[in-house]
Amino acid sequence: MRYYIYAFIVLLLDQATKWLIVSRLELGESRSVIGDFFQITSHRNAGAAFGILQNQRWFFLVITVLVAVGVIWYLQKTRKEGKKLLPFALSLLLGGALGNFIDRALFGEVVDFLDFHFRFSFFGLPVDYPFPIFNAADSAIVVGVALIFLDSLISWRQESKQNAANKLESGDAQS
Secondary structure (H helix, E strand, O other): OHHHHHHHHHHHHHHHHHHHHHHHOOOOOEEEEEOOOEEEEEEEEOOOHHHOOOOOHHHHHHHHHHHHHHHHHHHHHHHHOOOOHHHHHHHHHHHHHHHHHHHHHHHOOEEEEEEEEEEEEEOOEEEEEEOOOEOHHHHHHHHHHHHHHHHHHHHHHHHHHHHHHHHHHHHHHHO
8 A cells, every 4th residue: 555655645746846837937937946957947748758759648648547557557466575666666657657647638748847957078078968858757757667677686686696596506416
């Protein structure tokens, strides 16, 4: 149950931050947080990450329902196995997916507002990169996917150690 609470918290934080942006900033308006590096900018995205697949609302709605059902099924499975990191990662993924789903279902677009602009010198070459504007749901999804990857690496390492120990034991038994 607690993993669904985590997903609900992500969903609430996402929707609350988006409400603040919509109610306090005009579309396109920016407020500096850390100079030009980090700004809060009221932006809308009718596509997916980095603005791809613009105006494919029904596609995203259907895919999100399928993903949410799959995540809930897998969350139940991993929870019964006694895992901790993977269900937490899945709860972040679920909360983020549902947060963006609500925007798409109600408004046909997602409210984005976290705006980072990277300017620095790299081996003497100037770098000027405005990162695509994103939101709290996107952040939860990215962190969730990173934790799923980390859990996979941990599981792989544990399996490798177990296989090595099993080979060592079977080698000792034959001697």
